[in-house]
Amino acid sequence: MKGQIKNTLVILLAILFALTLSGAIAGADPVSTADDVAPQNFSPVWSKWEDLGGELTDGVAVSSWAPGRLDCFSVGTDRTLQHKSFDGSWHDWEDLGGELYSAPAAVSSDSRRIDVFALGKDKSMQHKSFNDTWYDWESLGGEFTDGVATSSWAPYRLDCFAVGGDYNALKHKWYDGSWHEWICRGGELYSAPAAVSWESQRIDIFAIGENKTMQHKWYHLQLNQSN
Template sequence: MGVCAWGVRRLDLFARAGSGALAHRWFDDGWFGWEGLGGGLTSAPAAASWAERRLDVFARGGSGQLVHKWFDGSSWSGWSHLGGVLTSAPAAASWAERRLDVFARGGSDQLVHKWFDGSSWSGWSHLGGVLTSAPAAASWAERRLDVFARGGSGQLVHKWFDGSSWSGWSHLGGVLTSAPAVTSQGPGRLDVFARGGSGQLVHKWYVNGEWSGWEHLGGTLGSPPTACSWSPGRVDVFAVDRVDRLVHRWFQDGDWSPWEHLDAMP
């Protein structure tokens, strides 16, 4: 699944339906049901927003290439094919209006990166690493990108772009049994989630230049989580449980909600 927010109290959630089509539901002071948006997806989708009422959705298509569909505020585009040989679901982030950065695991398990600069798409850039999951990506400032994945021994690994160059890979520990998810509530803040060793949601955060330890948030997850933030102090996390129900937990006003069970997946 993928989720993003283009405004306060707005969530757009995307999933790959059983038929392989893209499915979409949204929260706008209440949940709306699933709508089908077509396509033949072979991975979970990723979503990003660079402006109010703008949505960009990415996935792996039938021949392993990156496919892209967007909402311009009034209607959905068709599917655009952006090439590549992806071996995982993609991740997407935006650090400015009309800017998109897309990441995936490539053919030799390394991180690959493609970006849109407001007028055209780049080629694929290879950023190394040995990934054992799909990546996750977020931005907390203009020209800042943070990318996470599960490394070779199941730990969380992290690579970032500081506006001029890419870091090496940093190892942040943990025992992950899924791809991670990441979101930012604001400048200098990152919240990373994954499924832990017993199927529960685990959480690690970065603030004021320091990483926390791992926090255990319960649940019995049957899928990787996905996460987003619509304002400082608010984080929403979604996953599928072991009986194929969509589950949701959120952080607001300094505390975590209980798990909310929404409905069956499309």
């Protein structure tokens, strides 16, 4: 008797399994095997261009101090710094003043922190910072011939760059609690520089050289050397 019951249970389980495979049981999905699983194809998607408005004359810069947060900058027709932010939706353009004669550069060194740099009318480096509120413009001195760049490899660490002086050399100024003097980093550059920090204590700088090729210079504090 026990043997008959056991055999009956085995048969019932086999029938249930077969019905599940065929999808015959209401609400049951057919069991997928390796051969019939369709590959999931994910392709990168570029959005269409969108018009953010404004009346702008010179260059752009952008920074982000949090996921989903964007702050973009440009120079208006009256040479003031124009600012537009995104935090789920775009806000209206904001006039941040100044009298600027180069494209701006911007970086966020910490949450709710932005630092913006540009050349002023007298070709000196101008700086404006945000830390929950916008602070007044300050001059960082120097006399430059071309553009600005900035990067940050740690909270409240700032490195800013511009081209000027003899042979269009790269000039460098940094902040780590206080501003240091301008230092010449050499080179013979014929464009505004671009700078980025992709890990702590590392900076990479790019600019176009005399022969119109891309020039590259890097710095790493732990290696105690630059190239």
